[in-house]
Amino acid sequence: MPKYTKNDFPTWNVRRFLEPGPIVLVSSAYQADTNIMTMGWHMVMEFSPALVTCLISGANHSFEMIRKSRQCVINLPTVDLAEAVVRIGNCSGRNVDKFSEFGLTPKPGTLVRSPLIDECYANFECRLADSGWVNKYNLFVFEVVKAHVAASPKFPKTIHYRGDGEFMISGTETAKYRRLFRPGML
Numbered sequence: 001m002p003k004y005t006k007n008d009f010p011t012w013n014v015r016r017f018l019e020p021g022p023i024v025l026v027s028s029a030y031q032a033d034t035n036i037m038t039m040g041w042h043m044v045m046e047f048s049p050a051l052v053t054c055l056i057s058g059a060n061h062s063f064e065m066i067r068k069s070r071q072c073v074i075n076l077p078t079v080d081l082a083e084a085v086v087r088i089g090n091c092s093g094r095n096v097d098k099f100s101e102f103g104l105t106p107k108p109g110t111l112v113r114s115p116l117i118d119e120c121y122a123n124f125e126c127r128l129a130d131s132g133w134v135n136k137y138n139l140f141v142f143e144v145v146k147a148h149v150a151a152s153p154k155f156p157k158t159i160h161y162r163g164d165g166e167f168m169i170s171g172t173e174t175a176k177y178r179r180l181f182r183p184g185m186l
């Protein structure tokens, strides 16, 4: 077992250790406008219905588009798109058409009007399931109503934000601990 010497750490920055999920691109559509934002703050809440919460700042153009349309697509980029992912997060759809600026292909969704980003490994079409926390926390509870996932590779090289401009690229896979799970917990 490892032994660690620990120091006090600022609570505001514990996110650096608690953000295991991959960085995603959230695409949206409202009236004639489409948009994309980069997002790290999301959490799976339920298996079925498949609920996912997303923290979308009220300062983002995407916020009003998603609040009004009550839909979005959560797109999963791989490390090949890392540069675009950061750049998309550094500009606003208020003054940039991010699909054309970043050479990304909007593909029609099946159940939502928000476009899928074709270059991403997976696309999850979402409908707003609960807006009860939007005003207080900018927190949207979505239901994934349709999921499109690439057939291969089985484990995509996703990127995970550590804060302070640093990313972790998903790496070694192991099934070594699988035998320890109760079947219902897999």
Ligand SMILES: Cc1cc2nc3c(=O)[nH]c(=O)nc-3n(C[C@H](O)[C@H](O)[C@H](O)COP(=O)(O)O)c2cc1C
Pocket: 023, 035, 036, 037, 038, 039, 040, 041, 042, 055, 056, 057, 058, 059, 060, 061, 062, 063, 085, 086, 088, 089, 090, 091, 092, 093, 094, 161
């Ligand atoms: C790595 C990274 C992670 C981000 N995570 C979030 C997030 O979880 N929530 C959020 O509101 N903004 C997040 N942002 C900031 C938005 O992507 C950024 O404000 C974006 O430009 C908003 O675009 P929009 O105004 O077109 O909606 C993140 C940016 C980067 C680069």
